[in-house]
Amino acid sequence: MSETWGSGRRAWVVWSIAIAAYFLAVFNRSSLAVAGLLAADRFGISAAQLATFTTLQLVVYAGMQIPVGILVDRFGPRSVMLSGMIVISLAQAGFALADSYPVALLARVFVGVGDSMTFICLLRIVAAWFTPRRIPLMTTLSGTLGQLGSIVAAIPMTWALGNLGWTKAYLVAAAAGPVVAVLGLFLLHDAPGKSHVRGVSKTMREVIGGIAESWRHPGTRLGFWMHFTTPFSSNVLGLLWGLPFFVRGELRTDGEAGVLLTLMTVTAMVVGPVLGWAIGREPWHRSTLALWIIGATVTMWTVVLLWPGEAPLGLLIVLVMVVGAGGPASMIGFDIARTSNPGHRLASASGIVNQGGFIASLVLVLSIGWMLDWRTPGSGSAYTVSAFRWAMSLQYVLWAVGLVQIVRYRRRARAVISRASLTPVTGQP
Ligand SMILES: N[C@@H](Cc1c[nH]cn1)C(=O)NCC(=O)O
Numbered sequence: 001m002s003e004t005w006g007s008g009r010r011a012w013v014v015w016s017i018a019i020a021a022y023f024l025a026v027f028n029r030s031s032l033a034v035a036g037l038l039a040a041d042r043f044g045i046s047a048a049q050l051a052t053f054t055t056l057q058l059v060v061y062a063g064m065q066i067p068v069g070i071l072v073d074r075f076g077p078r079s080v081m082l083s084g085m086i087v088i089s090l091a092q093a094g095f096a097l098a099d100s101y102p103v104a105l106l107a108r109v110f111v112g113v114g115d116s117m118t119f120i121c122l123l124r125i126v127a128a129w130f131t132p133r134r135i136p137l138m139t140t141l142s143g144t145l146g147q148l149g150s151i152v153a154a155i156p157m158t159w160a161l162g163n164l165g166w167t168k169a170y171l172v173a174a175a176a177g178p179v180v181a182v183l184g185l186f187l188l189h190d191a192p193g194k195s196h197v198r199g200v201s202k203t204m205r206e207v208i209g210g211i212a213e214s215w216r217h218p219g220t221r222l223g224f225w226m227h228f229t230t231p232f233s234s235n236v237l238g239l240l241w242g243l244p245f246f247v248r249g250e251l252r253t254d255g256e257a258g259v260l261l262t263l264m265t266v267t268a269m270v271v272g273p274v275l276g277w278a279i280g281r282e283p284w285h286r287s288t289l290a291l292w293i294i295g296a297t298v299t300m301w302t303v304v305l306l307w308p309g310e311a312p313l314g315l316l317i318v319l320v321m322v323v324g325a326g327g328p329a330s331m332i333g334f335d336i337a338r339t340s341n342p343g344h345r346l347a348s349a350s351g352i353v354n355q356g357g358f359i360a361s362l363v364l365v366l367s368i369g370w371m372l373d374w375r376t377p378g379s380g381s382a383y384t385v386s387a388f389r390w391a392m393s394l395q396y397v398l399w400a401v402g403l404v405q406i407v408r409y410r411r412r413a414r415a416v417i418s419r420a421s422l423t424p425v426t427g428q429p
Contacts, residue, residue, distance in 0.1 A: 011129040018125045025118040026149030043101040060112030062358040069351025076190040076197045077121035084117025089177030096170030128191040140276030140331045214349045218412035219340025227333035228356030229402025230326045235361035249388030251310045267324030283422035287410045293329040
């Protein structure tokens with residue numbers, strides 16, 4: 001066992017705490033999804049005001065990525081992650097007690113701030129505690145396990161809201177953060193043998209210079225565009241438009257739509273570790289794998305959108321399974337950024353990459369809403385099949401931009417990265 005990485009058991013303990021923190025962040029991020037109607041009643045707000053909660057949370061998350069990356073490179077993942085846990089819990093407690101829309105909105109902003117402080121730390125911890133050969137698998141596995149938080153948020157939160165009421169349900173959700181933070185205080189270390197790994201103090205000019213240097217590397221840009229292009233389709237279905245699309249756009253029942261969305265999440269959970277294993281074995285072909293997944297997604301959407309009348313259920317099942325692979329495929333972007341940047345800039349580079357998918361998803365969530373309003377006669381939400389075909393076709397714009405950029409930066413990245421430097425050393429654990 002190399003001394004650079006953690007001894008087996010210790011690495012798993014540290015990773016488990018980091019996973020618990022990420023799981024909680026995703027849980028809190030998703031905890032409003034099942035409370036939409038209650039929130040509308042409690043604050044007396046419209047559908048558009050309700051959607052503002054989600055939009056604002058995504059904007060804050062994406063906007064915080066670079067500052068958080070800089071903080072992690074400077075102060076280490078442990079400090080930032082534990083602070084994030086406390087911010088999320090305080091914000092969620094504020095949301096539990098909020099009795100007006102502006103206060104609730106402010107609380108959701110801080111849920112977004114705390115949330116944004118978690119995932120990049122997890123990536124840094126994985127990179128510090130596991131061998132290079134294991135990092136791709138552990139990274140995709142981490143993404144997959146964290147996403148469980150959104151499934152778990154749906155079931156206990158629905159129960160808690162129904163049985164405990166708004167305030168107690170959100171206070172209970174808030175209470176989990178301090179528990180993980182206290183465990184983290186004792187058990188979470190930035191690297192083997194070091195509770196803190198601090199970067200050197202830098203002037204603002206040096207910090208900006210570091211970010212610019214990361215961004216200039218074609219591997220970071222390739223990672224960004226990969227993260228931009230792979231997950232937006234599953235994100236928009238999962239976050240907002242999946243149920244309306246299947247029910248109004250494909251004339252399926254609510255039950256069938258629910259099963260399709262669940263199948264999408266289950267597929268992502270199965271595909272994640274398989275992809276992690278594959279990119280660990282064949283790092284040179286990481287971008288090829290992502291391109292295949294994007295190609296399959298574009299093909300399936302094209303078949304569904306061109307299908308005369310509503311698509312058969314079997315076809316929609318294949319669609320959600322292919323689209324579901326996009327979430328884990330986005331993790332390939334982080335792996336490319338990791339192998340393209342020095343360790344002291346790893347978190348900043350991950351922050352740059354992590355913005356991609358959130359920006360694309362946000363743009364698509366909003367533009368689908370505008371397109372549906374434009375293509376639906378009169379006002380209201382009686383969206384037609386044809387309006388949904390127009391709206392879902394907006395994805396082609398994002399795929400076109402993303403694919404052009406991936407092909408450009410893949411060529412440039414391959415020109416500066418040596419294949420031998422990526423090949424895993426055989427015999428390493
Ligand atoms: N694309 C996600 C992670 C993922 C893994 N499997 C499905 N999705 C991502 O970038 N996550 C960042 C975060 O904060 O959740």
